Amino acid sequence: MTLIVRRAAYRTAMFVLALGLVVLIWETYKAVGPADGGKLLGVRILPRTSEYAMPHVWDMFQRFSRPEVRGSDRTVFSSVLAGAWYSFRLSVAGFVLGGAVGVGLAVLMARFKLVQRGVLPYLVVSQTVPLIALAPLVVSWGGKLEVGPFVWPRWLSASVLGAFLAFFPIAVGTLRGLAAAPAASVELMQSYAASWGKTLVKLKFPTAVPYMVPAFRLGASASVIGVVVAEISTGLKGGIGRLIIEYAREATGDPAKVYTAIFGAAALGLTMAGVVVAVDVFVMRNRPKESIS
Amino acid sequence: MSAVNIRNVSKAFNEGKSNQVDALRDVSLDVKQGEFVSLIGPSGCGKSTLLRLIANLLEPTSGEVSVNGKSAVQARLDQDYGMAFQQAGLFDWRTVRKNIELPLELKGWEKADRRARADEMLQLVKLPEFGDHYPWQLSGGMQQRIAIARALAAHPPLLLMDEPVGALDEMTREYMQGELLRICAATGTTVVFVTHSIPEAVYLSNRVVVMSPRPGRITKVVDVALGGERSEDTRNRTAFFEAITAVREGLRGMHAAHVGLGNDDR
Numbered sequence: 001m002t003l004i005v006r007r008a009a010y011r012t013a014m015f016v017l018a019l020g021l022v023v024l025i026w027e028t029y030k031a032v033g034p035a036d037g038g039k040l041l042g043v044r045i046l047p048r049t050s051e052y053a054m055p056h057v058w059d060m061f062q063r064f065s066r067p068e069v070r071g072s073d074r075t076v077f078s079s080v081l082a083g084a085w086y087s088f089r090l091s092v093a094g095f096v097l098g099g100a101v102g103v104g105l106a107v108l109m110a111r112f113k114l115v116q117r118g119v120l121p122y123l124v125v126s127q128t129v130p131l132i133a134l135a136p137l138v139v140s141w142g143g144k145l146e147v148g149p150f151v152w153p154r155w156l157s158a159s160v161l162g163a164f165l166a167f168f169p170i171a172v173g174t175l176r177g178l179a180a181a182p183a184a185s186v187e188l189m190q191s192y193a194a195s196w197g198k199t200l201v202k203l204k205f206p207t208a209v210p211y212m213v214p215a216f217r218l219g220a221s222a223s224v225i226g227v228v229v230a231e232i233s234t235g236l237k238g239g240i241g242r243l244i245i246e247y248a249r250e251a252t253g254d255p256a257k258v259y260t261a262i263f264g265a266a267a268l269g270l271t272m273a274g275v276v277v278a279v280d281v282f283v284m285r286n287r288p289k290e291s292i293s
Numbered sequence: 294m295s296a297v298n299i300r301n302v303s304k305a306f307n308e309g310k311s312n313q314v315d316a317l318r319d320v321s322l323d324v325k326q327g328e329f330v331s332l333i334g335p336s337g338c339g340k341s342t343l344l345r346l347i348a349n350l351l352e353p354t355s356g357e358v359s360v361n362g363k364s365a366v367q368a369r370l371d372q373d374y375g376m377a378f379q380q381a382g383l384f385d386w387r388t389v390r391k392n393i394e395l396p397l398e399l400k401g402w403e404k405a406d407r408r409a410r411a412d413e414m415l416q417l418v419k420l421p422e423f424g425d426h427y428p429w430q431l432s433g434g435m436q437q438r439i440a441i442a443r444a445l446a447a448h449p450p451l452l453l454m455d456e457p458v459g460a461l462d463e464m465t466r467e468y469m470q471g472e473l474l475r476i477c478a479a480t481g482t483t484v485v486f487v488t489h490s491i492p493e494a495v496y497l498s499n500r501v502v503v504m505s506p507r508p509g510r511i512t513k514v515v516d517v518a519l520g521g522e523r524s525e526d527t528r529n530r531t532a533f534f535e536a537i538t539a540v541r542e543g544l545r546g547m548h549a550a551h552v553g554l555g556n557d558d559r
Contacts, residue, residue, distance in 0.1 A: 184382045191348055191376045192399045193369050202395070206386045287385055288429040 004281060023057050030054050052255045060259040060287025076257065080243065080264040087227055087239035088268055090155055095223040095272070099216065101163065102170030109171075110178040110204070111196065127168050133227060135161055135233040158236050162226035167220035173215020177208025210287075213280045220272040228265055238263045294362045296451055296483040297347055298322040302356030304342055304509075315508030316342040320356075322502060322511065324485060326450070329477060331486045331494035331501045333540065339509020340487045341455055347485060348376055348453050361450060372400060373453040375444030379459045381436035383428035383443070390415070390424035393443045414442040417476055434465040438472065444479060452477070452484045459489065467525075468551060470496055474523055491544070494535040495519075496528060503543035513543035 030049045038046030039055075047053060064077040105123070109116035138160050142152040181204050189199045233242030240261060248256040304317040317339040324330050332340040345351040346358050348464045349365040360368035368374065375396070383392045394402075395457040402410075411412060415421045418438040422429040428436055444452055470493060477484055488494050494501045495517055505530045519527055527533055 182380075182382070184378050184380055185384070187345075187350055188376065188378075188382055190350055191369065191374070192396050193372065194399050198399060201396070203384070206384065209386075286388075286427055288427075 001058070026054070026057060030056070035283040052252065055256040055259065059256040059286065060263070063254075063256040063260050076260050080240070080260050083238065083240040083243040083261070084216035084264040084268045087224070087231065087241065087265075088271065090159045090227045090231075090239065091160040091162055091220075091224045091268070091272055093156075094227055095166050096167030097159060097171055098163035098223055101183055102215075102219065105167070105171045105173050106174035106178060107200070109175050117177070121233050123168060125169060126164075131161060131165065131229050132233045135230050138164075138230075139234050154234075154236055155238075157234055158227045158230035158239070161230035162223035165226035169215045169218035169222060173211050173218075174208055177211030177215075178204045180211060181207045189223075209283060213276070213284070217273055217276045217280075220276045221269050224265075224269045224272050228268075240268060294326070295323050296326045296328065296361060297322070297485060298357075298359045299323070299343070299347070300357045302343075302346060302353045302431075304339070304346060305354045308354060317353075318508035318510050319509065320509070320511055324483060327481055327483055328500065329474075329484045329486065329498045330496040331488055332504060333488055333491065333501055333542070334504030334509075335454070335495045335506055337506040338504040339506070340504050342509065343504075344453050344455055344485060344487050348374060368451075372396065372447055373449055374453050375447065375449040376453045377437075377440045377444045377455070377457040379456040381428070381433075381440040383436055383439055385427065385429055387428075389420070389426050389428060389431070389439050390426065392428060392439060393446050395443060396447050403554060410446055417445070417479065417533070418442045418472070432465075434461055434469060437461060441473070441476065445476070445482065448480070450483060452482045454484065454543050455487045456467060456489065457486075458493070466493070471525070473497065491537055491540050492528070494521065495533060495540060501536070501540050503540060513540075515539045515543060 029047075033049040034046060035048065035050045037044055037048040039047065061068070064080070065075055065259065068074050068076050068079045105119065109119060135157070139154075139157045142157045142160070146150045178200075185203055185207070186199070189203055227239070227246070228241035230236070231239040232245055236242060243261040244258065247254075247261045251258050299320060299322040302317060302320045303315070306314045306316055320339075320343060322330075322343075332343060342351065346353050347360060347365065349358075350370040358365040361373050363371065363373070383389075383430050384395070387395070390408070390411045391435075393414050394407040397407045397410060412421070412424065415424055418441060420435060420438060420442075423431060423435065423439075428439065431439070437460075441454075441457065458473075460465045461469060473484075474497060476482075484497075486494070486497060495515075498517055501515040501517060502511055503515065504510065505512045514534055518532050519530065519536070
């Protein structure tokens with residue numbers, strides 16, 4: 001346990017250090033770089049460092065505590081927090097949906113070689129479809145869907161798009177994990193005359209866990225990206241994605257504002273990944289320590 | 294009724310293809326109830342294949358295998374045997390006790406019964422205080438004893454072992470051999486045991502079956518006249534050395550015929 005704590009402390013320290021380094025580079029360049037950008041061999045490649053293009057880091061953070069619009073008593077912080085919380089819930093829904101589909105597909109592919117050969121290439125292809133092209137389609141399909149009392153809510157489209165990005169790493173990672181059981185263990189289960197389902201539950205899933213955890217971590221951040229992009233491209237209100245667009249429009253007059261929303265989105269992604277890491281530490285607590293990645 | 298009956302069994306891999314391998318050809322063997330039989334021979338002689346045929350993890354190409362008077366398939370479905378391999382193969386995510394309970398779980402035993410039997414097994418292998426440990430916290434020898442406890446948990450009449458102590462150091466190995474004899478005497482289990490080691494085969498067995506490769510077949514069966522009671526002193530008795538010589542001659546006779554294979558039986 002102390003090992004885990006020490007490792008966690010070390011990682012946190014490294015994270016803070018890396019963050020500090022980024023701030024340092026940003027502010028250093030802002031201090032020494034040309035205000036109107038620079039040309040190199042006649043091509044403009046050096047970014048501008050004016051207040052509009054590169055606000056100070058402390059200005060970005062100060063912006064959190066000031067009102068969202070002039071005269072309002074609602075601060076940017078509370079707006080960003082509300083937006084992030086809304087998007088977080090959509091991301092969790094997308095992650096759960098993507099996880100269920102991903103694991104389900106992996107089990108099917110592990111069970112039937114034919115399914116694996118038929119489906120796996122399409123899964124790879126599916127990830128090359130740009131999300132922005134897919135978003136309006138999902139919205140319009142969802143809008144037409146009405147099963148009994150169930151009416152497709154607008155937010156579900158964003159979650160579905162999150163799931164669309166999340167399921168892929170989960171399916172591939174789980175599939176690899178299910179194939180990772182040592183031959184001797186498979187033989188052992190055979191010698192017990194254990195059914196395929198029993199072997200899956202008692203042997204294959206437990207051996208797959210170390211493969212599934214990093215896959216779920218990827219899936220969690222993919223789900224956030226999917227939801228944020230879907231919010232932007234479907235015009236869904238209430239989430240952090242929408243906030244980024246809104247604040248970006250004000251960038252000419254209020255350049256620090258958009259960064260608050262970007263920080264909100266980053267914090268959202270980190271929170272999702274953090275939840276998965278916490279689950280990881282919990283499920284792996286009784287495994288040999290070297291298998292903790 | 295014999296514990297294991299093997300009649301004219303052959304096993305070929307990649308049958309009918311250019312890379313066909315005759316793992317076993319026309320092997321017959323009868324193992325009596327309560328008998329300890331070792332299969333010995335160089336790599337590729339088919340001793341592990343023969344064990345897997347008895348376990349019904351492989352099907353013979355021709356011939357018949359019966360276990361306790363039933364077909365090998367039926368014996369597997371009825372869990373008439375327990376199996377232990379060279380690697381302990383314990384599940385890392387289960388405690389030692391839960392590992393021993395695995396075959397009982399699959400048989401649908403009640404929780405309390407499983408626990409009671411697991412504790413009984415832990416006593417048998419002399420590791421009663423390790424039930425709540427995880428396998429990776431134990432030494433190799435301890436893990437192997439747990440694997441044997443798991444194989445015996447359902448009290449199968451037959452134990453199939455594929456070099457279960459082969460990966461252990463010499464001292465642990467001899468200790469484990471003694472433990473194995475004690476456990477088998479206590480439970481009356483029939484054992485078919487695959488090994489590379491001549492002294493190990495002789496020390497443990499009532500009969501040592503010498504096998505030769507390409508194709509795998511039985512070349513000699515050595516009766517070990519050491520009686521039922523065996524101890525560390527057994528290793529110094531004349532009959533022990535005589536049996537070792539007999540097995541070695543069996544292996545050597547075959548080596549003379551297969552020049553170049555001489556050194557691959559460790």
